[in-house]
Amino acid sequence: MPSGPSPESSGSPQPGRFAARRRRRRRLLFGVLGGALVGLLLVPVAVVGSVVWVRQSAREHVFAVADVPAAPVALVLGAQVYPDGTPSPFLAARLGLAKELLDAGKVRAILVSGDHGSWAYDEPGAMSRWLVRHGVPARLVVQDHAGFDTYDSCSRARRVFGVERTIVVTQSFHIERAVTVCRRVGLDAVGVGDDSVRRFERAWRWGGFREHFAAVKAVYDVFSRRDPVFLGPPEPGIRDALTG
Template identity: 65%
Template sequence: MRIFRRLTVPDRLKAAGRRIVVAGTLGGLLAFAVTAGSLTWVRDSADGHIYQMNTVPAAPVALVLGAQVGFDGQPSAFLAARLEIARQLLNAGKVKAILVSGDHGNWNYDEPGSMMVWLAARGVPTSKIVLDHAGFDTYDSCSRAHRVFGVDRAVVVTQGYHLERAVALCRSLGVDADGVGDDSVRVFREMWFRSEIREQGAAVKAAADVLSRRDPIFLGRHETGVEDALAAS
């Protein structure tokens, strides 16, 4: 006859603790696998499409991804560096128009408007600048570039830590994209490091967005801004 031993409270706590440890370990392994797989997808998708400014193949459009704008409406150092690359690409004849895509979800915060003002103040004709007011994240910017503005080929401009993900997303969403990244703002070491760390989670989100094929937060109708800018070339 088998005799069952009643578990005491400490025994039960130990058993529950072991289950928690096992579940936590499995969860950690799963999270690691998902993150590693997402990062691999990003790197493989962008492989062969990352360039320096003087070697990037020509494309009709430079897609400049938005970043923080100050209370005074001035682009942050990170965003200004992106805009300067786009300006130089236009001057060098590498692109014929600049699509600035950023967050304008509130009237008192306008990334694309600030980007246009910055470029125009430095000699870029406004006829060459197209504004996307609903680029709320990288996925939305790439998706809207293709689905709303009709962009099939572009040079994506952002910081180096963000570039592979941006190129991977655009290429997955119908834009034949190459990328040029800025590294000049590495001098802001703490911000750059934090941004690199955030890219781990951002890669997972990017992979999930591509798998879901979600619509952008705001899709809207077709806009002819890019076509008009190219026709004015």
């Protein structure tokens, strides 16, 4: 009597094969979950470590206006400009602080550095106009049109404009990172931070929260030693402002 087809010849799945597939799928799932868990654990470690590094690096280099050591140049970092060309309150506060430094004899020129990535949006142009309208001589204001972020502004101040010593000006929640980045790219930098716009509570809290993650980017930027988005040739604006 002919026998029926064996399991091997019938093509029917065998229990052992099902078990092997289940084991492979289980290992894959555990691997994915394990990798995700490690990633979730590394994020807070990276954030905390970066924030501590930024704060330690900026220690003893952040001052009040009355106490900050004099430097030839104030470096004002850009912030939002409204569609009509008006600086936002945060940016206007930075510019007011730079004018205060100039009036007090703490600096002799002002470098305004911001985003001018399109013709329709011009942070340094708006910053320069604000300063001139408020009594700063135009010859003392120099524009950096490729300060797309803090690292680019600091790096270009040193490599393009030839700044060696500077007082960095921004909001107080940002000042430690700004000073740290500037010092790490070769500037002898100290900083003063503005607190006057703390009244905009939601924006202020968001700025402080964002700094935790921006610190991670700062670590990458300074240790990778990347070039700015746009470097370009040396520019004589600061030299002319200081000697003119």
